[in-house]
Amino acid sequence: MTTYTAPVDDMQFVLHEVLGASKSDVPGYDELEPDFTKAVLEEAGKLASGVLHPLNKVGDEEGCKLENGVVRTPKGFKAAYDQVCEGGWVGLDCDPEYGGQGMPHLLNSAVGEIFVSANMAFNMYQGLSHGAYNAIHTHGTDQQKQTYLPKMVEGTWSGTMNLTEPQCGTDLGLIRTKAEPQDDGSFKITGQKIWISAGEHDMTDNIIHLVLAKIPGGPEGVKGISLFIVPKFMVNEDGSLGDRNAVSCGGLESKMGIHGNATCVMNYDGATGYLIGEEHKGLRAMFTMMNEARLGVGIQGYAQGVVAYQNALGFAKDRLQGRDIAEPANPDGPADPIIVHPDVRRNLMDQKAFVEGARTFALWGAELIDRSHRTGDAEAEALVSLLTPVIKGFLTDKGFETTVLAQQTLGGSGFTTEWGLEQFVRDARITMIYEGTNGIQSLDLVGRKLGLNGGKTVMGFFSMIKEFIKENEGNESLKAGYLDPLKAASKDLQAAATFFMQQGMKNPDEALSGSYDFMHLFGHVCLGFMWAKMGKAAQEALDGGAANPAFYESKIATGRYYMARQLPATKMHLARIESGAEPVMALDAANF
Incomplete structure (x- = not known):
């Protein structure tokens, strides 16, 4: 069984001695005093190590199950999710007008690393909700915000993003899902979406799907794409839940990793949807979700490297094998711990140097997002836009490589399921693929x-x-x-x-x-x-x-x-x- 400890001291060093968070002129950063951020990170760390990480192996082994149209998440996930919601972690950086705590994205990103390291598949349930929240918060009407955001912020409702279809992934101009206008201003959404993370599950009362579709008669290609809110259950005027919408899970993907997260085929059979933003401007609204998601995936990449490194380091200090050529480090024992060997040191140093550098890079990116959003700094917005494909692509490539290095540290033990390193490798692999493959990031x-x-x-x-x-x-x-x-x-x-x-x-x-x-x-x-x-x-x-x-x-x-x-x-x-x-x-x- 693997272990995880939140690297609070390392995070505090980055936040306060490198980025100087509490001394920044960004509005709200004056609240980020060292004692405050330390308390937040330590509480997140307790939840991560005591509740979330023990479920990492459970989620991997049990996976999700589709039963009569309902997806059952692994044992313990629902109770853990309720704890996350009760602690206010889902709405940490969300708008206080809708029940959020209004903390900077910087702090939310640091907490996000902790939760991802502890249990990446579990964290994806609230992670996708956060992206959906942002899209509605930025592009939705006042009525849409009042209807959906409070429940999403408290975590009793979750959210998804529906882009990919069987015949198209990156080339969204090829999507076939249709949105037929109705007399009451709503639309009937018909089509199929695939690879939808948390598309169906049993942890929230409602799921708010954000779906890309084309309104008949619109422009060809990506210029004819619109974005729609399609709730799993219809919402009555008083906020209570009504009838089930015509949206269902048609199947679960069988995957290499992240088994604890439900990756769904979603069928829309004339489901009621509501336009968010302008007609034929859906990509602009969706990119509000995608850009944040790409930064979040960059954090996922190195965060898997963090937990893998921690476990590799523990093994290297305990595993006795061979002798230090210069002088025995454990003269009274049968052999020395393998950390004495230069090649093991090289391996561990590659891991350590990457994850600590990556953390600073990602948190700098989060600081730029805060500066852009909270001050209107156009240069900060442009700079983080430039850096986003680098954060997503480079940190996930190297994050996966780091999990492989950590696995290698354990030798044959790293290849067995008993020690848990191979799960980090499998889980990290998806980060190089979803939210735009890393080849697409480089082209962007x-x-x-x-x-x-x-x-x-x-x-x-x-x-x-x-x-x-x-x-x-x-x-x-x-x-x-x-x-x-x-x-x-x-x-x-x-x-x-x-x-x-x-x-x-x-x-x-x-x-x-x-x-x-x-x-x-x-x-x-x-x-x-x-x-x-x-x-x-x-x-x-x-x-x-x-x-x-x-x-x-x-x-x-x-x-x-x-x-x-x-x-x-x-x-x-x-x-x-x-x-x-x-x-x-x-050729x-x-x-x-």
Whole structure:
């Protein structure tokens, strides 16, 4: 059986010593005092380790069952969900007007990491609800908000997002689900959606489906897509539940992982739906959900790495195998713990350096979202839009890789179900696929995001790094270990962007063939930037006489490892990019 402990000290370090949350000018951040955030994170950690994580294996082994149209969730899930709702965790950052606590998205993201690490499949039930809440909150009418949001915020109703159909995934212009207008202003929704997370389950009284469909006579392709609210049970004027709507679960997917989450085929047979937002503008409303979901999936990716690393580390400290070549670490025992061996250290350092850097990157992204939403800062909005495909794509690729490294730490034990590491691998794998595959993320990054504001946004990112290096170039403790590697990596990223600009205009394949490498190059630079900031904060704490110097010394050593052993990958990615399209496109389709 695996264990999980919320990394509260690491989170506090990021929130307060790296991001300076409580000192920020973002409205509401003054509430994020260290004592307050520590109390919140510790309470989330208790729930995660004591209630949610013990159900992780239960959910994996039992899965969900479809019985007479009702999906039964694994044993204990309903009681755990009720505890989450009673604690107010579902509405932590939701609007107080609808019963939420109004906390910043930054704090909600930190709590989200804890819950995902503890039990990813379970957390997806409230995670999808949060996205549906945001879409209604942003694009719904006052009546729609009053009807649905209070129950969704308290968790007694949940929500979904319905995009994919059997014949189309990414190319939403091919969807066939129809919405026939009715005399009373409603629509009759008919069609089938697949891979709908939490599409049907037994944990809430109602499920509010947000469904993409086409109104007959509208424009072709994506320009003719609208978004509709389709409740599982109709809602009466007094807020009580009425008749069952004509929406049903037609089957459950048999999956590699996340068995505890119900992934459903949803059939809409003339179900009553209500337009949200404008006709034929459904994608704009849906992207309100998708962008947040992509950031959340990035957190899922590294959060699975966090719990996998914790368990690999525990194993490496306990497992006796072989001897330290230099000097026995356990002379009175039959062998030394495997953590003495350099290759095991390398493996663990790769895991540690990634998850700690990824956490800072993701929480910085959450801070940018808060700054955008709470101050109207257009530059912050543009920057987080640029970084979203990197957060989603890079952190999930590397998060999955981290779970594999953790599994490898256990050797043969990691391949058995008894030790639990293989579940982290299976569960993490989906993060690279859903909410837009990572290949799509890389195309979005190169094809759309690089050109934001005429390229000013990415240039602003480069300037941010240059300014940081310039401000700290006199800091000898940072220069060789952090600033010089960051400067070199940033130059590689700029060179790749220049290559795209010079060659991509002549032949788009020159840019698109290198898009995946560019996403990873960008991700490494972002984590290098985060580690440079963490290294600076840790050194300042040591210079100030920190009471727990070992914590900060560990940060500095881990950051130096990332800069020396991981960041140089930017040169490999640049070389691949500059090889152009020819090696990628050389074979005819028939010759594969």
